[in-house]
Amino acid sequence: MSQSSREDFDITIIGAGVVGLAIAASLSNHKTFGSSKILVLESKEAFGTGVSSRSSEVIHAGLYYPRNSLKTKMCVRGNRLLYEHCNRFGVPYKKLGKLVVANKDELDDFEALISNAWDNGVSGIKRLSKSELRSIEPSVCAEEVFISRSTGIVDSHSLMKSFLYQLSHHGHTYVERTEAISIEPIGNGFELNLHDCSKKKPEPFCITSRSVINAAGMGAQKLTSQIIGYPAAKIPPQKLAKGCYFGYKKKNPFNHLIYPVTSKNPNSLGIHATIDLGGQLKFGPDIEYVSIESYDVAESKKEIFVQAIKDYFPSIKVEHLTTGYAGIRPKLVSQTGSSADFLIQEESSIQMKGLVQLFGIESPGLTSCIPIGEYVCDLLEKSLEL
Ligand SMILES: Cc1cc2nc3c(=O)[nH]c(=O)nc-3n(C[C@H](O)[C@H](O)[C@H](O)COP(=O)(O)OP(=O)(O)OC[C@H]3O[C@@H](n4cnc5c(N)ncnc54)[C@H](O)[C@@H]3O)c2cc1C
Numbered sequence: 001m002s003q004s005s006r007e008d009f010d011i012t013i014i015g016a017g018v019v020g021l022a023i024a025a026s027l028s029n030h031k032t033f034g035s036s037k038i039l040v041l042e043s044k045e046a047f048g049t050g051v052s053s054r055s056s057e058v059i060h061a062g063l064y065y066p067r068n069s070l071k072t073k074m075c076v077r078g079n080r081l082l083y084e085h086c087n088r089f090g091v092p093y094k095k096l097g098k099l100v101v102a103n104k105d106e107l108d109d110f111e112a113l114i115s116n117a118w119d120n121g122v123s124g125i126k127r128l129s130k131s132e133l134r135s136i137e138p139s140v141c142a143e144e145v146f147i148s149r150s151t152g153i154v155d156s157h158s159l160m161k162s163f164l165y166q167l168s169h170h171g172h173t174y175v176e177r178t179e180a181i182s183i184e185p186i187g188n189g190f191e192l193n194l195h196d197c198s199k200k201k202p203e204p205f206c207i208t209s210r211s212v213i214n215a216a217g218m219g220a221q222k223l224t225s226q227i228i229g230y231p232a233a234k235i236p237p238q239k240l241a242k243g244c245y246f247g248y249k250k251k252n253p254f255n256h257l258i259y260p261v262t263s264k265n266p267n268s269l270g271i272h273a274t275i276d277l278g279g280q281l282k283f284g285p286d287i288e289y290v291s292i293e294s295y296d297v298a299e300s301k302k303e304i305f306v307q308a309i310k311d312y313f314p315s316i317k318v319e320h321l322t323t324g325y326a327g328i329r330p331k332l333v334s335q336t337g338s339s340a341d342f343l344i345q346e347e348s349s350i351q352m353k354g355l356v357q358l359f360g361i362e363s364p365g366l367t368s369c370i371p372i373g374e375y376v377c378d379l380l381e382k383s384l385e386l
Pocket residue numbers: 014015016017018019020021041042043044047048049050051052053054055056057058059060178179180181215216217218219220223243285326327328329330361362363364365366367368
């Protein structure tokens with residue numbers, strides 16, 4: 001992209017995380033938008049280094065969210081589409097299945113969760129007896145258990161690469177180290193003020209775009225505050241929910257992902273056990289609201305983790321844990337204090353036709369990325385009356 005002359009694009013996507021890239025792939029394959037001139041901008045030195053680089057990489061099934069929420073619809077559909085996509089593009093994954101376990105004090109929550117999963121139309125859910133549990137996971141202890149067979153894990157970096165491949169295969173443009181600083185609505189679209197961050201001193205330049213998609217993850221609200229004329233009161237407040245992980249020093253004893261029922265904190269999935277594609281076991285994430293972006297993992301949390309994990313894995317000890325990593329979920333919180341739904345909106349109602357904004361794309365955002373791409377295409381198509 002040339003900095004000297006102002007270039008015009010049809011659609012500009014700001015943010016090259018898994019969601020921005022999935023949107024770019026959907027647009028590239030779209031019957032109408034595929035022939036448009038599409039640009040993806042990323043402020044960092046590489047794609048997928050934001051929220052998308054710090055997830056559990058779990059392909060969720062859609063057990064937890066309210067029935068008619070976007071999270072449920074997109075997660076349930078995304079689960080199926082993601083496996084199909086992985087098969088088609090050679091993205092590594094494993095459909096390990098997940099066990100949801102409950103102790104004696106959690107039986108009501110267990111019943112509520114399994115019936116929510118059925119209501120949500122999740123496939124592959126089955127109660128297991130204690131002897132079935134013993135035969136498939138001898139180290140796990142539980143009063144009640146069900147299996148979610150469609151839960152799995154995916155190599156999220158390869159997934160993002162496969163989306164980027166589709167973008168470039170269709171001749172569209174991806175640019176790194178380029179930050180969107182502000183956006184100004186103009187006659188028939190938007191002017192974007194950008195910084196070329198590859199230089200020692202960032203160099204400003206402008207492009208225009210008929211449509212703009214704000215997929216900036218944790219930066220979505222900050223970017224919206226720099227859209228000239230956008231009502232500040234309309235920007236949804238964001239809470240940063242940090243989650244820490246600890247690794248496991250000993251040989252992984254599990255064959256499935258193990259999740260306790262989430263009775264203690266409805267905003268997190270409890271201190272669960274996940275396995276990566278290399279077979280390594282890790283525990284977490286927990287949840288802690290923070291005011292600044294920091295990724296340190298406090299050693300002192302080990303004791304708290306062990307107390308929680310003991311409920312389903314009694315032989316765990318503090319000395320078995322190794323310090324892992326942390327991620328931050330960009331959460332929207334409802335008035336009751338519980339996690340709110342994804343917020344994906346086209347802004348014609350405030351005379352900003354062709355602007356699509358994505359807020360609160362926390363978990364299950366990775367699982368939902370392909371349906372999010374489809375949804376954004378639909379919103380754009382309707383707004384442009386194609
Ligand atoms: C701890 C944790 C565990 C999770 N586990 C799972 C899981 O197991 N399964 C699941 O389905 N989901 C999971 N998620 C959720 C999932 O990771 C996210 O929903 C998803 O990665 C969000 O992707 P994104 O593209 O919206 O954001 P990001 O990956 O953050 O991408 C946004 C990009 O925009 C760029 N950007 C920001 N501002 C600008 C600007 N002004 N100009 C240019 N570029 C800009 C950023 O640098 C960034 O690269 C987890 C999340 C966390 C934090």
